[in-house]
Amino acid sequence: MSDSTIYEVARLAGVSIATVSRALRGTGPVSAATREKVRRAVEELRFTPSRLGVSLAEGRHAxxxxxxxxxxxxxxxxxxxxxxxxxxxxxxxxxxxxxxxxxxxxxxxxxxxxxxxxxxxxxxxxxxxxxxxxxxxxxxxxxxxxxxxxxxxxxxSENAGAAEALTVHLIAHGHRTFALAGGHDEGDVSQRWTAVARTLGHHGITAPRPVECPYTVDGGYEAGLGLLKSGPDVVVCADDQVALGVILAAEELGLRVPDDVAVTGWDDIMAARHSRPALTTVRQPxxxxxxxxxxxxxxxxxxxxxxxxxxxxATDLVIRSSCGAHQVHPPEEP
Amino acid sequence: MSDSTIYEVARLAGVSIATVSRALRGTGPVSAATREKVRRAVEELRFTPSRLGVSLAEGRHAxxxxxxxxxxxxxxxxxxxxxxxxxxxxxxxxxxxxxxxxxxxxxxxxxxxxxxxxxxxxxxxxxxxxxxxxxxxxxxxxxxxxxxxxxxxxxxSENAGAAEALTVHLIAHGHRTFALAGGHDEGDVSQRWTAVARTLGHHGITAPRPVECPYTVDGGYEAGLGLLKSGPDVVVCADDQVALGVILAAEELGLRVPDDVAVTGWDDIMAARHSRPALTTVRQPxxxxxxxxxxxxxxxxxxxxxxxxxxxxATDLVIRSSCGAHQVHPPEEP
DNA sequence: GCGGGCAGTGGAAGCGCTTACAGCCCAGAG
DNA sequence: CTCTGGGCTGTAAGCGCTTCCACTGCCCGC
Missing domain, CATH: 3.40.50.2300 (Response regulator)
Incomplete structure (x- = not known):
């Protein structure tokens, strides 16, 4: 942008740069006539103040x-x-x-x-x-x-409460052996795993160690191929992408979701709603x-x-069909 | 960032700011001893050059x-x-x-x-x-x-060729009455519609006017409810989100995809692959x-x-199941 | 022994703006 | 008629940096 500077505007308007600045920013008094001269000069020169100059002088970047x-x-x-x-x-x-x-x-x-x-x-x-x-x-x-x-x-967003609600729901479905996919010791996710483990504990179920994997569909697929060998009732995933990958892995292994194995995600991304089966997940705002x-x-x-x-x-538990087939779901309104 | 300035570094190092600048940027000769003094001063003051000063002097923003x-x-x-x-x-x-x-x-x-x-x-x-x-x-x-x-x-990315390939594919499926969802006169999309229309023309089919709608799932749903009333063989959508919305609308109306009506998207977003049915679409890089x-x-x-x-x-035509049920698809590798 | 060249350094002029401060002019008050 | 106080405007000092230019020693070659 080889723009003109405030000096050229000042010269063209026949005033000082201080006046131009005041006229443009509306700080300090400027007569109507001067303001108009400045306006015209600005227009003719297509002047836009240099952000660098402004920031340096103002001491802020905006x-x-x-x-x-x-x-x-x-x-x-x-x-x-x-x-x-x-x-x-x-x-x-x-x-x-x-x-x-x-x-x-x-x-x-x-x-x-x-x-x-x-x-x-x-x-x-x-x-x-x-x-x-x-x-x-x-x-x-x-x-x-x-x-x-x-x-x-x-x-x-809230993790522990939603994780507990999800776990309780899964237990109510009759699921007893859990697998966890996508573990990192990252803040958000570890809070979820902790809450899942505690809730399982309350029901006398020992929580498995989360299986690490990248938070991608491919990551979930790879992890899923391993996890599913042990035949868990449900795979709780760190996010929806991992869950979608696990579902692909299940198909690959000839397992039906959710009949043979349930899968849940987290985030409620767009694909969660449109996937087959639609993903039970936790919606984050x-x-x-x-x-x-x-x-x-x-x-x-x-x-x-x-x-x-x-x-x-706050987060919302979103129950769809991937966590258990016995639920009846009317088609969702978009 | 109430950072220190190059002046303080210069004072602490006992040199001029010019030398500090040269030492830091590696422009111009600086003796090893001086360089070391500067390095120490910089470290002690945790000095980072102000981007504003640098940019103003350099005349570029980086x-x-x-x-x-x-x-x-x-x-x-x-x-x-x-x-x-x-x-x-x-x-x-x-x-x-x-x-x-x-x-x-x-x-x-x-x-x-x-x-x-x-x-x-x-x-x-x-x-x-x-x-x-x-x-x-x-x-x-x-x-x-x-x-x-x-x-x-x-x-x-390439539009016309992919649109033609898609249209030819759909015609080969036996589809004859087309509907187009998501029209705008935007560059990319209008190129696609033009190519679709031309290709249909070559096969003696008159192209319908695209139905305008926002490029969202909701937009596709609304448009779909209207479009599907006329019973088209296939709805070609401006993007995958619109297509997903049209599929929802079809379900809402009791139509099976692709048996009663085929639907195609564009972009190949993640949800396209995981949707039910999986979306035939055009992948953009x-x-x-x-x-x-x-x-x-x-x-x-x-x-x-x-x-x-x-x-x-270049773009790729991605054939999945939403465009016609007679195709057999092995599970996709992720 | 002396001049040229060069490594090393500092001074100072910008880069484009904002704003404190000071000055000018004029109306209204005394 | 003078004085005072606004309203309006200009001057200049930064803001933090880069870099041209000038200057000082010092080493080398002649």
Whole structure:
């Protein structure tokens, strides 16, 4: 953008740059005649103030960043959507960074940090030491899908209650041998596994160890091929993608879902509703998660003290057919 | 980030800011001893150069932007993923902007334009007049999922050939009465409809007018309820989400897919593969689309002249079961 | 023994803007 | 008629960095 500068506008309008600035931002008094001259000059030159100059002088970026591990799958897109929407309404641009397995993440994140007024960080995307360093530097930060790190705020959705409700429901279906697919010791997911295990314990059932796998359809498929050999009544999966993969694995092994084995997911992504069989899952308010993070971050930037506190959004258990065939379901309204 | 500045580093190291800058960037000669002093000062102060200062002095942002209509659904997330990955590897941050139906889009986009070295713009997200204005200002731009606008480059995936192949396939299935769901006069989609109509014409079939609807499951459902009344053999949909909605509508009306009516989508999103019945669709290389855009944009920023040319990526016709039940499909490997 | 060249360094001029401060002019008050 | 206080405007000091240019020694070759 080889744009014109405020100096050229000032010259063309026959005033000083200070006056141009005041006229454009509406700070300080400017006579109607001058304002009009400036307006015309701006129009003729197609002048747009350089964001760099403004930010440097104002000492703020009017932008904030969001860091996630990966953008694949529907999960992050939805959260990001809610986030961007609110951030935009608050007059802030949003910078994204996906870390994937890339090297040099700390440097990249620090670079990002110098471009924004605040940062939202997903789950265990970054090592705690780095989070501490960033928080200590005074950068406003909001954690997403995990509990708060010292010096930050956090938003996540409810895990334990939904996990318990899901487990109780599965037990009511008569399922007794459980398998868990997609274990990491990540914040969100480990909270679910803990609640599942506790609930099973209450019913005298020993919880199995979760089988690690990537949170993808392929990951679920691979894990499923292994898991299903032991003939569990139900496979509880860390998310919907894993569940869809497990269902594929079951088909591959000649097992019918849910007659031979039940499968459940988590998130309620679009495919969950349309899959065969339709997936029993837990719906997270993904957009609201992103929106809440944006609002919290804005408060921090405005000067609020980080409370080291976690905001928890409600989830819904969504019963469809993958957890047990004896349920009758009228077609869902879209 | 209440960070320290290059002045404090210089003072602590006992050198000038020019030397600090040279030491840090590796431009110009700096003695080993000095370099070490600077290194220590930087470490002690946890100094990170202010991106604002650097950018203002360098005259570049090392960032580029991407504008899309909406982030919902799997489509944009995938493209964005491919885009971000390449941009990051090229050392550029990425700013996103989703326009939705928001007011003040031109201002927001112009603001974005002052924050980046170049811009990727999706489909018909922005009015042509605005595109022209931006291009004229010298901003490097790449159009995505549409043909090039003067002064830009463009990337999209192949439409006409796939649409023809799909239509031929459907005719081979014995389908004769067609319905088209999800019409807009958007670049990508209208190319598909044109090709479908032409192909039908070759076979002596008159193409129906596409029924407009939002590109969502709900949009497809609503459109489907209307469309299916006339009893078409097949409903060709503008994308997979619309197709999934039409399938729901068919179920609602007591029609079996594909026995009573065939349905096809476009994009090959995850849900297409897992839906019941699995969706016949056209796979677009979504990530590669984003990646190609990022690379093209980088070339423009590096100084290449915009060619007003459109790069076209290949698509694949993916035959599953929603287009006709007589096909036998072994379970897909993930 | 002396000039040229170069490694190493500092001074200072921007980059494009905001804003504190000061100055000017004029109307209305005394 | 002078004084005072706004309203309006300009000057200039940053904001944090990069980099051109000038300068100082010092080593080498003649």
């Amino acid at each position: 932008a904030n960043g969001i860091v996630f591990p990966d953008l694949s799958g529907p999960y992050f897109g939805e959260v990001l959507l809610g986030y961007e929407e609110v951030a935009a309404d608050l007059g802030r641009s949003v910078l994204i960074l996906s870390t994937r397995d890339r090297a040099g993440v700390p440097e990249t994140v620090k670079d990002l940090a110098t471009r924004v007024d605040g940062l939202v960080v997903f789950g265990q995307t970054l090592p705690d030491a780095l989070l501490t360093e960033l928080a200590d530097s005074g950068l406003p930060m909001v954690m997403l899908a995990r509990d708060a790190h010292p010096g930050t705020e956090a938003v996540r 993904l957009r609201e998660l992103g929106a809440a993070a944006a609002r919290l971050l804005d408060e921090l930037i405005a000067g609020a003290e980080p409370s080291d506190t976690t905001r928890v959004l | 960032a580029n932007g991407i504008v899309f209509p909406d982030l919902s659904g799997p489509y944009f997330g995938e493209v964005l993923l491919g885009y971000e990955e390449v941009a990051a590897d090229l050392g550029r941050s990425v700013l996103i902007l989703s326009t939705r139906d928001r007011a003040g889009v031109p201002e927001t986009v112009k603001d974005l334009a002052t924050r980046v070295d170049g811009l990727v713009v999706f489909g018909q997200t922005l009015p042509d007049a605005l595109l022209t204005e931006l291009a004229d200002s010298g901003l490097p731009m790449v159009m995505l999922a549409r043909d090039a606008h003067p002064g830009t480059e463009a990337v999209r 979504l990530r590669e689309l984003g990646a190609a855009a990022a690379r093209l944009l980088d070339e423009l920023i590096a100084g290449a002249e915009p060619s007003d040319t459109t790069r076209v990526l």
